Amino acid sequence: MSKKMHATPMLDQLESGPWPSFITGIKRLAKDNDMAVDLLGQLEHSYETRKGYWKGGTASVIGYGGGVIPRFSEVAEKFPESKEFHTIRIMPAPAMHYDTATLRKFCDIWEKFGSGLIALHGQTGDVMLQGCTTENIQPAFDEFNKLGFDMGGAGPSVRTGMSCVGHARCEHSCYDEGRAHREVLNSFIDDIHRPALPYKFKFKFSGCGNDCMNSVQRSDMAVIGTWRDDIQVDQAEVKNFVKAKGREYVIDNVTTRCPTQCLKLKADDTLEIDNRNCVRCMHCINVMTKALSPGKDRGVTILAGGKRTLKIGDLLGTMIVPFMKLETDEDFGKLVALSRNLMEFWVENGLEHERCGEMIERIGLNNLIEGLGMEVDPNMVRHPRTNPYVRLDGWDDEIERLKQVKAG
Amino acid sequence: MSKKMHATPMLDQLESGPWPSFITGIKRLAKDNDMAVDLLGQLEHSYETRKGYWKGGTASVIGYGGGVIPRFSEVAEKFPESKEFHTIRIMPAPAMHYDTATLRKFCDIWEKFGSGLIALHGQTGDVMLQGCTTENIQPAFDEFNKLGFDMGGAGPSVRTGMSCVGHARCEHSCYDEGRAHREVLNSFIDDIHRPALPYKFKFKFSGCGNDCMNSVQRSDMAVIGTWRDDIQVDQAEVKNFVKAKGREYVIDNVTTRCPTQCLKLKADDTLEIDNRNCVRCMHCINVMTKALSPGKDRGVTILAGGKRTLKIGDLLGTMIVPFMKLETDEDFGKLVALSRNLMEFWVENGLEHERCGEMIERIGLNNLIEGLGMEVDPNMVRHPRTNPYVRLDGWDDEIERLKQVKAG
Amino acid sequence: MSAQPRMPTESGTPDHFQYMHPTLRRNYGQWSWHERPRPGVLHHVSRTGDQVWTVRAGTQRQMDVHTIRKLCDIADKYADGYVRFTIRSNIEFMVADEKKVKPLIEALTKEGFPIGGTGNSVSMISHTQGWLHCDIPGTDASGVVKSLMDELHQEFINEDMPNRVKITTSCCQINCGGQGDIAINVQHTKPPRINHDLVANLCERPSVVARCPVAAIRPAMVNGRPSLEVDERKCICCGACYPPCPPMQINDPEHSKIAIWVGGKNSNARSKPSLHKLVAAGIPNNPPRWPEAAAVVKKILAVYKQDAHAWERMGEWVERIGWPRFFELTGLPFTKFHVDNWRGARASLNTSAHVRF
Amino acid sequence: MSAQPRMPTESGTPDHFQYMHPTLRRNYGQWSWHERPRPGVLHHVSRTGDQVWTVRAGTQRQMDVHTIRKLCDIADKYADGYVRFTIRSNIEFMVADEKKVKPLIEALTKEGFPIGGTGNSVSMISHTQGWLHCDIPGTDASGVVKSLMDELHQEFINEDMPNRVKITTSCCQINCGGQGDIAINVQHTKPPRINHDLVANLCERPSVVARCPVAAIRPAMVNGRPSLEVDERKCICCGACYPPCPPMQINDPEHSKIAIWVGGKNSNARSKPSLHKLVAAGIPNNPPRWPEAAAVVKKILAVYKQDAHAWERMGEWVERIGWPRFFELTGLPFTKFHVDNWRGARASLNTSAHVRF
Ligand code: SRM
Ligand code: SRM
Numbered sequence A, B: 001m002s003k004k005m006h007a008t009p010m011l012d013q014l015e016s017g018p019w020p021s022f023i024t025g026i027k028r029l030a031k032d033n034d035m036a037v038d039l040l041g042q043l044e045h046s047y048e049t050r051k052g053y054w055k056g057g058t059a060s061v062i063g064y065g066g067g068v069i070p071r072f073s074e075v076a077e078k079f080p081e082s083k084e085f086h087t088i089r090i091m092p093a094p095a096m097h098y099d100t101a102t103l104r105k106f107c108d109i110w111e112k113f114g115s116g117l118i119a120l121h122g123q124t125g126d127v128m129l130q131g132c133t134t135e136n137i138q139p140a141f142d143e144f145n146k147l148g149f150d151m152g153g154a155g156p157s158v159r160t161g162m163s164c165v166g167h168a169r170c171e172h173s174c175y176d177e178g179r180a181h182r183e184v185l186n187s188f189i190d191d192i193h194r195p196a197l198p199y200k201f202k203f204k205f206s207g208c209g210n211d212c213m214n215s216v217q218r219s220d221m222a223v224i225g226t227w228r229d230d231i232q233v234d235q236a237e238v239k240n241f242v243k244a245k246g247r248e249y250v251i252d253n254v255t256t257r258c259p260t261q262c263l264k265l266k267a268d269d270t271l272e273i274d275n276r277n278c279v280r281c282m283h284c285i286n287v288m289t290k291a292l293s294p295g296k297d298r299g300v301t302i303l304a305g306g307k308r309t310l311k312i313g314d315l316l317g318t319m320i321v322p323f324m325k326l327e328t329d330e331d332f333g334k335l336v337a338l339s340r341n342l343m344e345f346w347v348e349n350g351l352e353h354e355r356c357g358e359m360i361e362r363i364g365l366n367n368l369i370e371g372l373g374m375e376v377d378p379n380m381v382r383h384p385r386t387n388p389y390v391r392l393d394g395w396d397d398e399i400e401r402l403k404q405v406k407a408g
Numbered sequence C, D: 001m002s003a004q005p006r007m008p009t010e011s012g013t014p015d016h017f018q019y020m021h022p023t024l025r026r027n028y029g030q031w032s033w034h035e036r037p038r039p040g041v042l043h044h045v046s047r048t049g050d051q052v053w054t055v056r057a058g059t060q061r062q063m064d065v066h067t068i069r070k071l072c073d074i075a076d077k078y079a080d081g082y083v084r085f086t087i088r089s090n091i092e093f094m095v096a097d098e099k100k101v102k103p104l105i106e107a108l109t110k111e112g113f114p115i116g117g118t119g120n121s122v123s124m125i126s127h128t129q130g131w132l133h134c135d136i137p138g139t140d141a142s143g144v145v146k147s148l149m150d151e152l153h154q155e156f157i158n159e160d161m162p163n164r165v166k167i168t169t170s171c172c173q174i175n176c177g178g179q180g181d182i183a184i185n186v187q188h189t190k191p192p193r194i195n196h197d198l199v200a201n202l203c204e205r206p207s208v209v210a211r212c213p214v215a216a217i218r219p220a221m222v223n224g225r226p227s228l229e230v231d232e233r234k235c236i237c238c239g240a241c242y243p244p245c246p247p248m249q250i251n252d253p254e255h256s257k258i259a260i261w262v263g264g265k266n267s268n269a270r271s272k273p274s275l276h277k278l279v280a281a282g283i284p285n286n287p288p289r290w291p292e293a294a295a296v297v298k299k300i301l302a303v304y305k306q307d308a309h310a311w312e313r314m315g316e317w318v319e320r321i322g323w324p325r326f327f328e329l330t331g332l333p334f335t336k337f338h339v340d341n342w343r344g345a346r347a348s349l350n351t352s353a354h355v356r357f
């Protein structure tokens, strides 16, 4: 193959500069892939006219309803080789670990069946194999599937999950993100592959409050590591830190930055922590990685309802479980059960094209919590209601019920 | 007069205890006022049945539409003497100063025409002459009016204003509250007396951010003193204060409590203030009354739209003027003009029974500011918008216009 | 009856200087600093060198003329014949001579007016109308205030709180009492019963329909006469329909209860002004002394007094320790009712992993 | 073509251990602490005593197989044959021997992969699809990211910022890019033009009508055929109607502009997560290098770098200095468009007398 390159004066300007150039990469592909030649042509056309020229359609593999993003060119007469330019979404392993043998196999398959362009990774964490003809979707997928990889989510379905590097390489990690990720996601395999939900649903797993997976805002259910007991303090390391950095540094960067002011640098250069008031924000631990670490009684906090703009404005997830342990098989079973409950509640109560967060906004958090058979907790709110617009005829019964619950 | 007292076993229980008892007071009146006798009877009846027995109606004085709160008893057959029990609202002087001669005259008039019960003062700041027959409203009011007092507001009207003691006895006062109060209110006399607005409208004036008049939440237009230059510091007094209280006290109670952390207690016991970051909250000045005071370049911040619950929940006022001077006649003229503009805008745009704050909520603050012919300022918001749901086709023109405004 | 009716003199808000203590008048806008020599007494110093002592005393607000005259007598004898009232219906006597303070306090105390309400005390509760005068009250006002102030007397005459405590009451859900560090408000718990016989006569039906915040009211024909009906599942028992339409009977001796709110703040000192938050409900409306409501208030005050830092207002203290701790320390139960589900509720949810154990 | 179609193996998310660097696998859940010996390098120490050095390098994300193979070659030669990718499409090479770090860095550098993105750097921009693949983009993604990363190269390879800086882009108002310290997003400024000829065929009309957040769309007959019409005064140009109905042409070479947002934060460190806020708009969508957008981003970064305290994320810094100062320092104009008037806007207003001059 050796289709003549289109003139791409605008794209060419993206070959200079210190950052790796995707244009140089596609040009490399274009040497022996005509699809890449026309892709560049169409892209240059977009740059000139400031418009996109792809349209959707349908495309999938046998047995599945979703996972392929079909793209047909609207300017195929000019750029016929890239007239079909579909993307196949493939779920990587948690935290996106690879050995090179696997990556090389990806390349080989994709060079054979696709454009040779792979995005590592999409914002939802998929391997995106970009640029496939309709015809080649099935054989390409078959190869990946045989390699041990499965299709990711697209459409109104459970989407590919994401988890941070966590346990694999991070000292802050408060639970086994990889396991949680796999157990939860793999319990929804049908909902990933056969889009039949009101809308998309995303899971993200972060090992601690630093939330390296942006789970609070970018997932419908966010599982975030935390702990219940006291921060672990190695006072000898605290002293070393103070010695190395000076007291002023520690005061300015650690104690005064604690959001609840529960840290005190004592005269003897040790640190005193009012753990009851610590909100597990991670800051002090981030700064003093060697001296401080999360407590030993670890688990997760769960938030629901994060998403982006459409159609009521961005939503941050909101806390629905202040704490649950996540160590034993039983614990993991409970997490899976909770995610299934949440999903079912949403499937039953969500309107068409309404994300979980929008449903919560519409029905009220208390109704969700009740619907899930859980108990409200003051940690779920910034503050109690400021308006009297609530029916209180159930008050006495509810207090009675809570007493019973408490009693056991 | 000497109607027999009703048995009031429940009310009697309110005569014990260290706090002055209104029941004892009313009983004192009942000695020679039958209306008070039956008032006690009806009140006891309310205590027994846990229900109120007053209903509204109409009552007013010649020339005015509002200012009287008419009350007719629903249990007049049992308590006939208090069957009419209207309240006349009278506007006191700013900050509720009195000489005893005036107060005694109040008592004399009210003993003659009313029940003898006077509330000093209502939550909107009125003298409330409580308990008048329909017949006596006019002669009673005439007497007060001749004394130099006028009717307060009621109904959909401008309400009686309130201003703090401020200039008269408070070192924090940043403008002449009494003057502002009188100039503004007395420019709305017609709107006070002849209810014709969409709903009520309240003005409150506080000399500084301590807001002793609760203006932020309890008025449609709040005028709050502030300053633009640096806090005045008497460093000698700072040192005295530090000497008297100790450095730790000053750090714990002054510097660490500054909401923007712009105070620093220096090693030589003087105070350093990052005035550019001071939000004029008043705290440090409150604590160190002798050492600190508001700057010299004083004026007011204006908020609009505070109110209580109905019908969308309590609203705090929102800043519409970050700063205006209030010293010269011209300045006061501008304040009056602004209050008239705000009122006119609301009268034109407010729905029936919609308070100013509800209107702002409905139309958006930017539309109010534009409607008032003013410019938006980042001080008016906690933060800019977090959603893209805004029409931006006017952006370039607006930037151009702002440039011109800035240029002159 | 005069033939020609007297037209009012529309004099508006009167000039305050005519009623102002001469020392205040002379030093208007000149004050330099103040201190509190003892609870209930303020000492202000002017840049002119003048000084003034203010003695603050509690009143019942709803005063009979005899009480007012008694206060005038004291003012004439001990305080130059001038007084002023605060926004909380406390009375203030100003004297330019320190020596006058003590006798003034003694006279007031003797007559049963508590001296206090300044600084970090619990000041007089903001007072509304209730059964004494209002047409829509679910409870009384004066009696509630009297009962509570009896209970809080020590807190009024001393300055033992971390910061000022401003308590408000409201005798219906309209809430004339305003926001408070603690607010004690009526909360209806049952939809209005409609007195259909009266609707046709007493009620402007379209305006009632418009007044309902949840559109639960619709016009209906009942027994062949125009009336209203309420969708009881929608109704949030706010009582907004009652003032424009008294046949919408929301007040109920049993089901109009009391709710307690915490953390309202109007001042801009340190934190921005904030609205109070629901902490307890279902409290019986129990005249003549409302002991159940008083108990909750006292419990909250006790915990605040013990746990808050100096200068922390009630709401600021709770912000610092967190709401989970507030409920724990006060022993009040946290329920689904506390979770806001009204417009804008989103802003009240915990959209973070910040959590306290 | 096989007669019997192959049914997929529904294997789901694969096991990560099989692809994990052996040192990571061995120390799974055992890590004790870390430090950053230099920008782009992390050093983690395990409780077992094991150590691992990670070298992080930038990629173009949209990679040709040759680039991936090149990275594999480097991994095989210098880094034990394992890599991982970060959420921001940076690649990470792990080595258990400190001596391997330097040659690895040299090899990557030689091949043009910038080393950095750790700690207080500006990491790779979160990357979306744009003209390269999406069906609704108002601009490109890869080209925007490439252009900006060229400009921010120094900020990627150094750790000179007060805290981590996370930049996101989004090529339409749907915003797949997520929240960012700085977000560079398409903002449409004109209502969709409707291609009436296509509506009947391509558009599921009821679902488009339902999709509009301001109910500006209604069904209409145009030229005798079912189509739609838009109330242009209501329309907020959000573009939500375009994905379900491509004839609602919202993208416009001239009027689809770029807006810049500041202060998004996902982490719970110190402050709670927060949404980004509009700071600049009307920026031309100017391929191939988008210099105007880059200029605004660089200006904001420069001011942040100079003015923020250590550990202050962008939004935390602005919170501390206040928005008035932010607009002053950046020279960006504050306009009526910045004042929120969408649902819940109330929570964004300054309901206090707190003011900065
Ligand atoms: C490919 C990807 C961008 C990328 O280049 O990385 C992407 C691309 C699209 N997104 Fe997205 N989204 C991608 C991650 C996200 C994220 C980020 C995340 O998942 O963390 C978000 C924000 C989080 C969220 O879920 O809200 C996101 C929010 C959206 C939305 C808005 C949803 C909302 O409720 O506001 C839409 C619109 C929709 O669903 O109707 C959308 C729709 C789309 C569509 C399907 C547009 C369309 O309707 O045709 C895009 C297909 C592009 C294409 O041609 O491949 N995409 N999208 C990301 C998925 C790759 C992957 O599978 O790994
Ligand atoms: C008398 C007074 C309570 C008191 O004892 O001090 C009072 C009493 C009434 N208020 Fe009030 N309000 C009084 C101050 C307030 C305040 C406080 C303030 O002004 O600072 C508020 C909260 C601030 C505000 O304006 O929102 C207040 C918020 C209301 C509301 C709710 C308005 C809203 O928009 O949410 C209503 C209902 C209405 O207007 O329809 C109301 C209605 C009423 C009515 C007229 C009830 C009615 O519709 O019949 C009450 C008449 C009682 C009576 O029999 O005299 N009253 N009312 C206060 C006026 C006395 C005076 O003139 O000095």
Ligand code: SRM
Residues within 6 Å of the ligand: B095, B163, B164, B165, B166, B169, B170, B171, B172, B210, B211, B212, B213, B214, B286, B287, C034, C036, C042, C085, C086, C087, C088, C089, C090, C117, C118, C119, C123, C124, C163, C164, C166, C179, C180, C181, C264, C265, C266, C267, C268, C269, C311, C313
């Ligand atoms: C007399 C009065 C104004 C008036 O014209 O009537 C007044 C007078 C003073 N107030 Fe006030 N405040 C008065 C009601 C208020 C109110 C409104 C209220 O009580 O409903 C507030 C707002 C309350 C709120 O936030 O909800 C108020 C918030 C303050 C503050 C701010 C407190 C804080 O930290 O939040 C200060 C500053 C301070 O404490 O030093 C203050 C300070 C003062 C000072 C010290 C000002 C001065 O230098 O003279 C005055 C003596 C106060 C004392 O009691 O120690 N005043 N002050 C009011 C007395 C009410 C009473 O009898 O209890």
Ligand code: SRM
Residues within 6 Å of the ligand: A095, A163, A164, A165, A166, A169, A170, A171, A172, A210, A211, A212, A213, A214, A286, A287, D034, D036, D042, D085, D086, D087, D088, D089, D090, D117, D118, D119, D123, D124, D126, D163, D164, D166, D179, D180, D181, D264, D265, D266, D267, D268, D269, D311, D313
């Ligand atoms: C590798 C990665 C996780 C992954 O599985 O892919 C990761 C890894 C680490 N993050 Fe992260 N974060 C990663 C994305 C994020 C994200 C999400 C994002 O980039 O979109 C966030 C949330 C950003 C936000 O708030 O919008 C994130 C917020 C943090 C924070 C909190 C920073 C803060 O102060 O707000 C820390 C704590 C810190 O800085 O010490 C942190 C700390 C760390 C540490 C130090 C954890 C550790 O002890 O190993 C890791 C090394 C970081 C470094 O660069 O110095 N990581 N981290 C991600 C690298 C992204 C990249 O290539 O740039």
Ligand code: SF4
Residues within 6 Å of the ligand: A164, A165, A166, A167, A170, A171, A172, A173, A174, A206, A207, A208, A209, A210, A211, A212, A213
């Ligand atoms: S979220 Fe926490 S545990 Fe996970 S990688 Fe980031 S810092 Fe480590």
Ligand code: SF4
Residues within 6 Å of the ligand: A257, A258, A259, A260, A261, A262, A263, A273, A277, A278, A279, A280, A281, A282, A283, A284, A285, D270
């Ligand atoms: S984790 Fe956060 S809240 Fe807890 S002590 Fe450390 S800095 Fe404070």
Ligand code: SF4
Residues within 6 Å of the ligand: B164, B165, B166, B167, B170, B171, B172, B173, B174, B206, B207, B208, B209, B210, B211, B212, B213
């Ligand atoms: S509002 Fe300010 S000026 Fe007025 S009395 Fe209170 S503290 Fe003094």
Ligand code: SF4
Residues within 6 Å of the ligand: B257, B258, B259, B260, B261, B262, B263, B273, B277, B278, B279, B280, B281, B282, B283, B284, B285, C270
């Ligand atoms: S007035 Fe408030 S913001 Fe200003 S310096 Fe004093 S404490 Fe800080």
Ligand code: SF4
Residues within 6 Å of the ligand: C128, C129, C130, C134, C135, C136, C137, C138, C141, C170, C171, C172, C173, C174, C175, C176, C177
């Ligand atoms: S709170 Fe209600 S009952 Fe009490 S005075 Fe106000 S309107 Fe009347």
Ligand code: SF4
Residues within 6 Å of the ligand: C191, C192, C211, C212, C213, C214, C215, C216, C217, C230, C234, C235, C236, C237, C238, C239, C240, C241, C242, C248, C250
């Ligand atoms: S009580 Fe409130 S919610 Fe119920 S019908 Fe009346 S106005 Fe509507």
Ligand code: SF4
Residues within 6 Å of the ligand: D128, D129, D130, D134, D135, D136, D137, D138, D141, D170, D171, D172, D173, D174, D175, D176, D177
């Ligand atoms: S932001 Fe819009 S244009 Fe860009 S990938 Fe997402 S949906 Fe497509």
Ligand code: SF4
Residues within 6 Å of the ligand: D191, D192, D211, D212, D213, D214, D215, D216, D217, D230, D234, D235, D236, D237, D238, D239, D240, D241, D242, D248, D250
């Ligand atoms: S662009 Fe948005 S607001 Fe305008 S018609 Fe389409 S969906 Fe509605």
